[in-house]
Amino acid sequence: MFVFTITILSYLAIYICFTKYPEMKHFDVDLHVHSRFSIGTSPKMDLPRMCETAHLKGIQVLGTGDCLHSAWLEELESSLEKRGDCYEIDGIAFVIQTEIETTVKGRVHHVILFPSFSSAHELREVVLNNGYSQLTGGRPQLRISPEKLTSLVRDVDALAGPSHAFTPWTSMYAAYDSIRECYGENADLVTFLELGLSADTEMASKLAELDSCTFVSFSDAHSAAPDKLGREFTRFCLRRPSFREIGRAFQGINGRGVVLNVGLDPREGKYHLTGCHRCKKAYDLEDITVDGNVLKTCPECGGPLKIGVKDRIRLLALKSGEVPSARRPPYRHTVPLLEILKAMKRSKAMKRSKAMNVKKSYGELIREFHNEINILIDAPLGDVRQQHPELADVLERFRKDAIDFEFVGRGGWYGKIKI
Ligand SMILES: [Zn+2]
Ligand SMILES: [Zn+2]
Known part of the structure; x- marks a missing residue:
């Protein structure tokens, strides 16, 4: 929806x-x-x-x-x-x-x-x-x-x-x-x-x-x-x-x-969730708030804790108490095509099939679809699917915003997408 x-x-x-x-x-x-x-x-x-x-x-x-x-x-x-x-x-x-x-x-x-x-x-x-x-x-x-x-x-x-x-x-x-x-x-x-x-x-x-x-x-x-x-x-x-x-x-x-x-x-960002830099554990802000103050060190390992961007925004919104009313254009999540191709190469399914040359595939895709933004955002998926069914499957998940994460970024560690 x-x-x-x-x-x-x-x-x-x-x-x-x-x-x-x-x-x-x-x-x-x-x-x-x-x-x-x-x-x-x-x-x-x-x-x-x-x-x-x-x-x-x-x-x-x-x-x-x-x-x-x-x-x-x-x-x-x-x-x-x-x-x-x-x-x-x-x-x-x-x-x-x-x-x-x-x-x-x-x-x-x-x-x-x-x-x-x-x-x-x-x-x-x-x-x-x-x-x-x-x-x-x-x-x-x-x-x-x-x-x-x-x-x-x-x-x-x-x-x-x-x-x-x-x-x-x-x-x-x-x-x-x-x-x-x-x-x-x-x-x-x-x-x-x-x-x-x-x-x-x-x-x-x-x-x-x-x-x-x-x-x-x-x-x-x-x-x-x-x-x-x-x-x-x-x-x-x-x-x-x-x-x-x-x-x-x-x-x-x-x-x-x-x-x-x-x-x-x-x-994917390094500070999306609140978490520990040492043991990478993510925390709900409520669980590490004592007497109204957020702990600076991890209760598990004593490593440094950093409040994530998501919580920072939530706290600021609570503090202001105002209700936003701006109508905004849509935001599309994607990653560079080279990263998608590298992840596909790493994935087990692709290893079983023929080895893939990322640079060569990238060049071929650009020649076929004129530019990367067209492939990632605008080209009909049916057109991509004709020659590149695996890529079309991945793009479809991005376009439907249905990407899963192996690890959500926190404490200075990048999030990791599952492809
Ligand atoms: Zn800057
Ligand atoms: Zn820790």
């Missing part, structure tokens, strides 16, 4: 988008990536490889990543072509983007989107002139509050929203109990929120304070590999793939908006 409703809702959104606003088109968008100048990022994270992977995936609009880093900014300016208010190269549209960490209370990450290179240069100058950061890293750390950051961002006509808002480290809800507490007077300027790998729409929409925020799912890719870039993405209804159009989509202006979020099942 749930899947049926989701399918009907997504068709309805598409119908309204195209009949009422015939000039609109759908774009699959990933606006949170990092360049090779960020810590822990692949040295091969460059524009040609990003474009190549975007074509494989079926992503039409990418964030540039790290646009406040001088060498990367220079590279972007000399490579991207401007068409009207859009930037593009090799048939992929780009939005000028960076991630910034504020360090006044905890470490909080924010995705920043810019209308133009001059806007990015303006923010660079303000940051450098005031000594907030030397901007030597791809993801700069600024010694200012999130409220101050959003003021600076607004002054250069750019947009800011929390990155991976629910992860237990480096996120808004790790450091603050509400969006108002985080962004203060500027909370109303925050029109989008990145769900991140550890949350989906169903979880996040329990918080009424987010009713006016558009939820986006982006990859936070540190490499251009096809199992990283675009592993989460957002399908927008827009006139053209530009910053202005995306900004209007966050506010749902004249038919623009998000029609679909796609990403990992949060049960």
